[in-house]
Amino acid sequence: MCSDAYSTAEIEYKWCTSKEPNCSTAVKADANIELSSYKFTKICQKRTLASTSSGTYSRLRVSFIFDRDSGFYFLQIFFPASLVVVLSWISFWINRDSAPSRTLIGTMTVLTETHLMTGTNRRLPPVAYVKAVDVFLGFCYLLVILALIEYACVAYSKKKNEDRRRREKKTEHKPAPPTPDILHDVRLAECTCNAAPTSIIAVIKQSNRFCVSHSHIDIVSRAAFPLVFILFNTLFWLILLYKSKRLPYISEHEGDRCDAPDLH
Missing domain, CATH: 1.20.58.390 (Neurotransmitter-gated ion-channel transmembrane domain)
Known part of the structure; x- marks a missing residue:
């Protein structure tokens, strides 16, 4: 609400609060208001002064804040x-x-x-x-x-x-069958306990350090x-x-939601 024809020297607007005894037009929220997708939260009333080349003018603004019903x-x-x-x-x-x-x-x-x-x-x-x-x-x-x-x-x-x-x-490859050795029983001093495995089964059973299972x-x-x-x-x-300023103890005060840029 504003008037660009009369400056503050002639007319100055202000909000009438409910604390004043002669105020009967204070903006109040109706507790019975219900919407399907939104929840009525707050009414913000603000008085601003717009300065132009022709003078300073008084303006009143009211904002209704709704929260989306989640x-x-x-x-x-x-x-x-x-x-x-x-x-x-x-x-x-x-x-x-x-x-x-x-x-x-x-x-x-x-x-x-x-x-x-x-x-x-x-x-x-x-x-x-x-x-x-x-x-x-x-x-x-x-x-x-x-x-x-x-x-x-x-x-x-x-x-x-x-x-x-x-x-x-x-x-x-499978190793070739060994040739018969007649002197096998005679060479008792020969050590064969550390011999590498030659069968396919023994090689397969050996663990592979570089194997990564897909599981x-x-x-x-x-x-x-x-x-x-x-x-x-x-x-x-x-x-x-x-x-959305709904986090307790961390979000800004509820009154800050009424702060908005002035209309000039």
């Missing part, structure tokens, strides 16, 4: 997306030889996350900036993609190990994926609550 988004977006991410971790406990089962789980979780992302963007208004829900769904989508790539790494590692063992078997990838993933998801959720919700 219950719908928890039930329809955040909670289902988290469950899909947890579902993708089941493949880490499935036998590595069950390629159809692990591939099906990875593909279905990726498609489900894609459906959640597209459905959420259709319901929300299009904006030019990145929303908090976009960050959450994008990270969940990245985790299910990585879970599918993890099985590809497991299958590739298993194939490499099998190819290496196959090459080792081909390079090994190590699944073992690491069983702990790494949940830890990364828990760490992300902790940081995400702390930052989100801090930015």
Whole structure:
């Protein structure tokens, strides 16, 4: 509310507060106000002075602050997306030889996350900036993609190990049968206890220091994926609550939400 025809020398506006005895027009919030997607939070009243080339003018401004009701988004977006991410971790406990089962789980979780992302963007208004829900769904989508790539790494590692063992078997040759030695019983002083194994079975049973089993990838993933998801959720919700000034003892005072640039 303002008037550009009369400066402060002629008219000066001010808000009438409920503490004044003759004030009957104070702005008050109705406790019965209910909205489907928002929750009425606060009324901000402010008096400003606009200085122009023709003089200084008094202006009044009132702002209504609404908080988005997060219950719908928890039930329809955040909670289902988290469950899909947890579902993708089941493949880490499935036998590595069950390629159809692990591939099906990875593909279905990726498609489900894609459906959640597209459905959420259709319901929300299009904006030019990145929303908090976009960050959450994008990270969940990245985790299910990585879970599918993890099985590809497991299958590739298993194939490499099998190819290496196959090459080792081909390079090994069976030793020729020893020629009969008549003086074998006579040479008692000859030491043969430290002789290297010559049979194929003995060579295969020897441990290979450079062999890395593909199961190590699944073992690491069983702990790494949940830890990364828990760490992300902790940081995400702390930052989100801090930015929305809903974090107790850390966020700014509630009255600061009424601070906004003056209208000139």
